[in-house]
Amino acid sequence: MVLAESLDVLLRPRLAVRIPDAVYFEATRVHGAPGAEQIVEWINLHLDRVQIVPTDVGIDQQRRLEEGRSIRGLGEGAAIEVLERFVRSSSDAKALLLFEDSDIERRRAIVDQRVGLISTGDFLRELETARMIQSADYILDQAAARGRNVERQRRSGNEAATRERLRPQLEEP
Template identity: 35%
Template sequence: MKNFCLIVTDSGPLITLAVADALDVLLAPKLPVIVPDMVRFEVIRDLSKPGAQDVADWIRENEGPALRVASTEVFEEYQLLVGLRPTTKTGNRAEQSAAEVLSQQLRGRDHGAVLLFEDSDVRKQNFLIRLPDEVIVTSTSEFLFGLESERLIPSASEILARAVSIRGNGVLERHRGGTVSKRPESWPSRLRPPA
């Protein structure tokens, strides 16, 4: 049985869950949660934006064995570039930092990862095709519906509905993506050992 962790690959899932007042659902599967430092930066660099202060507070309150912010070379490089040219954009550095964290996690043969993408982004990620079997890709909505199927939360739809006023109606669409679509079972069932 592999030791899985949950890697938040971009700011979208954190913001969606924050505006829905549901960040704690990330801890529900009892997997170590890893937020790359670049992802955290993208969320909290402007604390006046919806959900940003909630995410900052949630990370501070929960950081420890269940949740950690992973340091990455991608973020270090970005900080150096901003020092030289303050107008440097973040670009796709959040995803690059998540890929760096994933690589670190997979170095141990008995490790796997669940990659959490925002629903609108899960279809755009070209690198997902090359992911090994021990990596599960899920969108925010599929993550929530997986928790519901395991009876870890009462209703995924209710959480998503609470995010609509800030995130738009698109959060109500259920997206499957990446390696999940190759196998019809939900992401939680892929964490269980074969019968």
């Protein structure tokens, strides 16, 4: 959503936004990379609703970088760590994981059932249905115009239960 200049869309459902440290680092570590500065600025503008969550995976990520080793896939691992910690905190805790990479869908079995997985495209379509944004396609078109491959996001995913769970959050005043 950063390439579409639409990060504020993440705040529309009035849910807390938690970003694992390794995900944040992957998105912002290369100064001048598309969207990196915008992400930092956006988080700083919304510290009341957006938090970077430290993880053991993030610590490992730093160590790997210092040693010159690959950090591929560590953002996903950090997201799973944050989710596991969150659902252990309360028996009625529920979370939503917004993803772009289909790899996380294949790991569904290791994510607690109280965690809904939703693609960026499905998230945008739910916001459009709830009239919180004008057009999911417009946002995807903007990202595509700036070089992002959004074809997978244009297709509806299989997580109907997650979309159903999100809808009440979109209806609250």
